[in-house]
Amino acid sequence: MEPRYKVGQKVMVRPAKSQAPAARDSAIEQYAGQTGIVSDFYWIKPNTGDIFYVYMVKLGEDEKEIVLHEDEIEAY
DSSP, X not given: OOOSSOTTOEEEEOOOOOSSOOHHHHHHGGGTTOEEEEEEEEXXXXXXXXXXXXXXXXXXXXXXXXXXXXXXXXXX
């Protein structure tokens, strides 16, 4: 499985769509709707065998860098 987003791509932060609020969602609520640039990404392969990507995204003028799951961003 290839990563959905590439380094340098502009993305928008959005909370993951879930039935119940998860602990990880509460930390990104303050960034929802903001745009940023993907600065790097990493893959994780848990015991299930599936590959998951996490992305380093620089937000705002101060370029604060946060880590987001693939389902927490969308192409801008």
